[in-house]
Amino acid sequence: MKNKIYQSFDEAVADVADGSAFMAPGFSGVGVPRNLLAALNRQGAKNLTGISNNCGTLDEKIDVGTLIAAHQVKKMYAAFTSPTHPSQISPFVQMYNDGEIDAETVPQGTLAERLRAAASGIGAFFTPASVGTELAEGKEHREINGRTYVLEFPLHADYAFIRAFRADTFGNLQFRLSQRNFNPIMAMAARVTIVEVEDEIVPVGELDPDKIHVPGVYVNRLVKIPPDGIFD
Amino acid sequence: MKNKIYQSFDEAVADVADGSAFMAPGFSGVGVPRNLLAALNRQGAKNLTGISNNCGTLDEKIDVGTLIAAHQVKKMYAAFTSPTHPSQISPFVQMYNDGEIDAETVPQGTLAERLRAAASGIGAFFTPASVGTELAEGKEHREINGRTYVLEFPLHADYAFIRAFRADTFGNLQFRLSQRNFNPIMAMAARVTIVEVEDEIVPVGELDPDKIHVPGVYVNRLVKIPPDGIFD
Amino acid sequence: MTEEKPKLQRQAMCDRLAMEFQDDWIVNLGVGMPTLCSNYVDPTKDLIFHSENGVIGYGPLAPAGEEDRHLVNAGGQNVVPIPGMAIVHHADSFALIRGGMVDVTVMGAYEVAENGDFANWRIPNRKGGGIGGAMDLAACAKQVFIALEHTTRDGKPRMLKRCALPITAPGVVTLVATDLGLFKVTPQGFELREHAPGWTPEEIQELTEATLVIPPDLKEFRFRD
Amino acid sequence: MTEEKPKLQRQAMCDRLAMEFQDDWIVNLGVGMPTLCSNYVDPTKDLIFHSENGVIGYGPLAPAGEEDRHLVNAGGQNVVPIPGMAIVHHADSFALIRGGMVDVTVMGAYEVAENGDFANWRIPNRKGGGIGGAMDLAACAKQVFIALEHTTRDGKPRMLKRCALPITAPGVVTLVATDLGLFKVTPQGFELREHAPGWTPEEIQELTEATLVIPPDLKEFRFRD
Numbered sequence: 001m002k003n004k005i006y007q008s009f010d011e012a013v014a015d016v017a018d019g020s021a022f023m024a025p026g027f028s029g030v031g032v033p034r035n036l037l038a039a040l041n042r043q044g045a046k047n048l049t050g051i052s053n054n055c056g057t058l059d060e061k062i063d064v065g066t067l068i069a070a071h072q073v074k075k076m077y078a079a080f081t082s083p084t085h086p087s088q089i090s091p092f093v094q095m096y097n098d099g100e101i102d103a104e105t106v107p108q109g110t111l112a113e114r115l116r117a118a119a120s121g122i123g124a125f126f127t128p129a130s131v132g133t134e135l136a137e138g139k140e141h142r143e144i145n146g147r148t149y150v151l152e153f154p155l156h157a158d159y160a161f162i163r164a165f166r167a168d169t170f171g172n173l174q175f176r177l178s179q180r181n182f183n184p185i186m187a188m189a190a191r192v193t194i195v196e197v198e199d200e201i202v203p204v205g206e207l208d209p210d211k212i213h214v215p216g217v218y219v220n221r222l223v224k225i226p227p228d229g230i231f232d
Numbered sequence: 233m234k235n236k237i238y239q240s241f242d243e244a245v246a247d248v249a250d251g252s253a254f255m256a257p258g259f260s261g262v263g264v265p266r267n268l269l270a271a272l273n274r275q276g277a278k279n280l281t282g283i284s285n286n287c288g289t290l291d292e293k294i295d296v297g298t299l300i301a302a303h304q305v306k307k308m309y310a311a312f313t314s315p316t317h318p319s320q321i322s323p324f325v326q327m328y329n330d331g332e333i334d335a336e337t338v339p340q341g342t343l344a345e346r347l348r349a350a351a352s353g354i355g356a357f358f359t360p361a362s363v364g365t366e367l368a369e370g371k372e373h374r375e376i377n378g379r380t381y382v383l384e385f386p387l388h389a390d391y392a393f394i395r396a397f398r399a400d401t402f403g404n405l406q407f408r409l410s411q412r413n414f415n416p417i418m419a420m421a422a423r424v425t426i427v428e429v430e431d432e433i434v435p436v437g438e439l440d441p442d443k444i445h446v447p448g449v450y451v452n453r454l455v456k457i458p459p460d461g462i463f464d
Numbered sequence: 465m466t467e468e469k470p471k472l473q474r475q476a477m478c479d480r481l482a483m484e485f486q487d488d489w490i491v492n493l494g495v496g497m498p499t500l501c502s503n504y505v506d507p508t509k510d511l512i513f514h515s516e517n518g519v520i521g522y523g524p525l526a527p528a529g530e531e532d533r534h535l536v537n538a539g540g541q542n543v544v545p546i547p548g549m550a551i552v553h554h555a556d557s558f559a560l561i562r563g564g565m566v567d568v569t570v571m572g573a574y575e576v577a578e579n580g581d582f583a584n585w586r587i588p589n590r591k592g593g594g595i596g597g598a599m600d601l602a603a604c605a606k607q608v609f610i611a612l613e614h615t616t617r618d619g620k621p622r623m624l625k626r627c628a629l630p631i632t633a634p635g636v637v638t639l640v641a642t643d644l645g646l647f648k649v650t651p652q653g654f655e656l657r658e659h660a661p662g663w664t665p666e667e668i669q670e671l672t673e674a675t676l677v678i679p680p681d682l683k684e685f686r687f688r689d
Numbered sequence: 690m691t692e693e694k695p696k697l698q699r700q701a702m703c704d705r706l707a708m709e710f711q712d713d714w715i716v717n718l719g720v721g722m723p724t725l726c727s728n729y730v731d732p733t734k735d736l737i738f739h740s741e742n743g744v745i746g747y748g749p750l751a752p753a754g755e756e757d758r759h760l761v762n763a764g765g766q767n768v769v770p771i772p773g774m775a776i777v778h779h780a781d782s783f784a785l786i787r788g789g790m791v792d793v794t795v796m797g798a799y800e801v802a803e804n805g806d807f808a809n810w811r812i813p814n815r816k817g818g819g820i821g822g823a824m825d826l827a828a829c830a831k832q833v834f835i836a837l838e839h840t841t842r843d844g845k846p847r848m849l850k851r852c853a854l855p856i857t858a859p860g861v862v863t864l865v866a867t868d869l870g871l872f873k874v875t876p877q878g879f880e881l882r883e884h885a886p887g888w889t890p891e892e893i894q895e896l897t898e899a900t901l902v903i904p905p906d907l908k909e910f911r912f913r914d
Contacts, residue, residue, distance in 0.1 A: 028540030081592030121787025205772025313817030353562025437547025
């Protein structure tokens with residue numbers, strides 16, 4: 001069996017090239033691969049395209065916003081491309097308003113489905129979300145059985161950075177509660193999937209095959225989070 | 233909490249009307265809801281539309297073929313509409329050749345994805361499977377990023393008959409190994425989902441929320457299989 | 465002046481919407497004010513709270529000190545699990561939403577229009593927007609309830625003939641609670657079902673751009689028992 | 690007559706295809722003859738066997754008496770779990786297939802053509818077909834290997850210029866093992882890479898409709914050690 005275990009986050013992200021596209025999961029701060037994003041920040045790759053639910057928060061925690069603030073990202077695909085409160089001016093918002101970064105606003109369910117389509121070899125799909133709104137302008141519309149849909153396309157990426165609760169050495173993954181969020185579909189959609197593991201990396205065979213959220217075939221690299229790196 | 237537990241299979245399928253569409257999972261005889269199909273056979277509903285991987289086997293076991301042999305089904309959607317061995321003449325094959333039943337041959341992955349689309353509110357999707365073959369004739373084709381796809385539409389049904397390993401009283405379901413197959417996507421796609429449970433129906437709260445294959449919100453009726461009804 | 469008359473509190477507005485929830489409904493509560501709906505509990509009804517992040521059947525907010533850092537609702541608040549809770553991933557969570565399983569979504573808004581349009585994601589003169597899951601929910605939930613202040617801070621109406629801001633979904637709103645009353649969206653426009661205590665239909669109309677339908681059976685706003 | 694000369698056994702044909710599997714490949718074996726590929730084990734290579742019904746990483750056939758009735762491969766044979774096995778549902782299983790994760794699928798066929806087409810799902814003059822997951826696999830696996838008898842029972846060639854039967858996928862076959870040898874599909878057509886012992890290229894050509902490319906480095910068929 002190929003060894004997927006890396007000793008450090010830095011080693012695990014060392015090959016991320018300038019211009020790569022990456023996926024970063026997390027929802028309301030839970031399930032964010034903060035250690036891998038910190039390593040990517042140290043690594044310094046530039047002109048990245050990011051796919052994430054939001055574009056970073058205002059707290060001090062490391063997230064996709066850390067990479068944006070460091071000018072490593074040229075474009076974001078996200079469900080939140082402006083703050084939920086107008087008073088919040090994140091580095092992303094500032095840079096977006098100044099034209100220093102590009103962004104596409106994607107409804108959250110469409111974002112999830114575009115990732116799932118990428119993972120699933122689906123060329124495109126018709127969704128009812130956003131019909132009749134500004135976000136559907138210019139997109140192909142179709143009426144199917146009396147309902148109007150817009151056509152949406154998959155979102156692929158070179159890398160997915162994943163935060164799992166538990167893994168086995170083959171890369172089978174388990175998540176805890178709402179930590180799951182975008183993690184499984186991003187892990188399945190990206191070309192290279194790199195995982196930081198909170199609790200344990202157990203020997204292959206110890207996870208019940210009926211209780212695996214991401215099959216190990218989708219996982220390329222695993223790093224155990226040290227005790228001081230486990231925070232949401 | 234609404235009581236979802238029915239005391240008999242007959243009671244659980246009593247309201248299936250003539251002309252209904254139903255989904256019946258199972259793959260190679262595993263995960264087939266044999267008790268519910270037997271009850272539907274006794275119940276006698278006619279002019280049914282069936283969605284299933286195959287159209288019945290030649291063995292004596294109850295499956296969708298039992299309903300077909302009893303002339304309860306007018307149309308099948310299936311990945312196998314002829315036997316894998318030409319010598320096998322099932323009731324379906326005989327009736328199909330005689331024009332007594334209609335059928336649409338659907339590649340298995342397209343079948344699964346059409347069910348998943350029905351469950352997911354997707355209006356249609358482009359898949360690469362079947363391109364260049366007879367089964368793609370007459371379908372809309374499109375080239376996306378240099379690859380050719382055909383457009384496929386969701387498959388809805390009134391009822392899904394499901395075989396689960398374990399459930400809680402709210403209807404959260406767990407499956408064992410390859411019993412899972414089409415069961416979860418059919419359970420999520422049909423309007424009314426009726427489940428036969430092999431092992432146990434445990435009190436709500438006893439299943440780990442991270443280890444549920446079908447959330448109970450999708451499940452309408454549960455019947456515990458008596459000891460003599462558990463066979464694959 | 466009308467401005468000095470007491471208006472309805474946010475909790476009362478959300479209580480009132482929550483009274484419309486029916487037994488066994490799957491309910492999705494938007495970030496902010498709508499989460500107050502979960503504070504109204506009718507013991508005769510079982511509700512299933514769904515959150516976009518894949519939590520199906522969560523319970524009340526977690527008491528301080530008892531938070532599970534892995535369990536949050538759509539607003540990022542720690543909630544407690546209740547028996548029967550199930551977790552799915554984001555694609556499956558929106559499969560449930562688009563699949564039409566959500567009976568009602570309650571959202572805040574900047575504006576709502578008499579044709580059932582509403583706007584809650586984009587502020588003018590600002591690039592981008594905070595759409596989150598609102599478009600999926602608005603387009604696919606069986607009903608959309610809106611909770612919003614009747615006017616902006618500087619007194620401009622939010623209950624409009626047509627939305628001025630980019631909308632979240634067209635023609636989907638069925639019920640609106642403001643701090644001045646409860647409004648049903650009908651083919652004839654906003655019907656004032658219940659008015660805040662001390663407020664006449666004429667006073668409410670004065671703060672509303674759309675023309676209100678005032679039914680003969682207009683009632684006073686219903687508070688929790 | 691050529692008919693009397695010994696041809697290759699099915700196990701030898703499948704062994705030969707299995708020798709081409711590379712370390713860490715995800716392998717999908719079709720029903721029937723291709724399942725014999727799993728009898729060839731190269732201890733220097735880790736293979737992951739995937740089955741359409743959502744089993745990722747299954748092991749050998751279960752010994753009699755040790756079958757788990759809930760664990761079958763695509764052919765309905767009871768297999769044993771191996772460490773690291775994971776189960777997914779049918780939609781996720783085909784997501785994996787269409788997503789391009791399968792490195793090779795090995796299938797049986799009625800016919801295979803020099804342009805990489807093959808036919809394995811529909812018999813003429815019979816309504817319907819037994820397509821199963823073959824079209825998804827054929828269209829999306831990185832490579833398609835075919836194992837088939839070189840001729841029909843009445844001696845008609847199966848290695849054709851163009852398929853006569855309805856095809857399963859166009860232009861996807863990369864390698865073919867028959868009971869007369871091993872053939873690579875190239876832009877120039879079928880290249881005979883290895884011939885069965887005792888069979889000359891001319892004899893094989895005689896039983897082949899397509900014109901074979903005979904390379905200078907033609908070898909004798911390689912059997913397992």
